[in-house]
Amino acid sequence: MLDILQLFMDLASGDDALAEIAAHRIASFGERAIAALAYLLDSEDADTRWWAVRTLALIVVTEAGAMLREALSDDDLAVRQCAALGLRTNPHVEAIPALIASLHAQDQLLRRLSADAIIAVGAEAIPALSEIMQSGPQTARLEAVRALAKMKIEDAIPILFAYMTPLKKPFYRGEREERREKLKTRLKNSHHNLSKVQKF
Numbered sequence: 001m002l003d004i005l006q007l008f009m010d011l012a013s014g015d016d017a018l019a020e021i022a023a024h025r026i027a028s029f030g031e032r033a034i035a036a037l038a039y040l041l042d043s044e045d046a047d048t049r050w051w052a053v054r055t056l057a058l059i060v061v062t063e064a065g066a067m068l069r070e071a072l073s074d075d076d077l078a079v080r081q082c083a084a085l086g087l088r089t090n091p092h093v094e095a096i097p098a099l100i101a102s103l104h105a106q107d108q109l110l111r112r113l114s115a116d117a118i119i120a121v122g123a124e125a126i127p128a129l130s131e132i133m134q135s136g137p138q139t140a141r142l143e144a145v146r147a148l149a150k151m152k153i154e155d156a157i158p159i160l161f162a163y164m165t166p167l168k169k170p171f172y173r174g175e176r177e178e179r180r181e182k183l184k185t186r187l188k189n190s191h192h193n194l195s196k197v198q199k200f
Helices: 002-011 016-027 030-041 046-056 062-071 077-089 093-102 108-121 123-135 138-151 156-199
Strands: none
Touching: 002 016, 002 030, 002 046, 016 030, 016 046, 030 046, 030 062, 046 062, 046 077, 062 077, 062 093, 077 093, 077 108, 093 108, 093 123, 108 123, 108 138, 123 138, 123 156, 138 156
């Protein structure tokens, strides 16, 4: 009993090396450690919550995945990042909506880690990714495209093609118009310079 208490004290000690060792030892207790980690997740100290999330990521049980999902809404960015990273190594299907929401985050690392966690979930995330590709912001759509491509699942191929095909024509037209305007400007300048030379 004293040993497990010491481990939790080490986890919240502020010493990263000590806390990392404690995290792995606590995780070895499996489901028996969940309740105590849930208590730490309510701590006012963000570093303590971070280490609780780090430890949960090492416990591959459904309850741990659910707690990681909840941690995606933590007030502290580093805790949210750690939760997304944990869900990459400990995939949890019910975390899909929270991970999709994290693709809208301003923080690029959180978006990337969330996309990686979605990739780990696999085919069950495809409908949600398809939806975000149709109506999400550009940064979220890019992560969704990357996630679908990384999944290497046949069902994702039509969605990727449907997304990419409409992009080609507008991009080409815009590029063509830009080149046309540049050419007009050059011709105009050339004519102007020629006139100056002739006058001279």
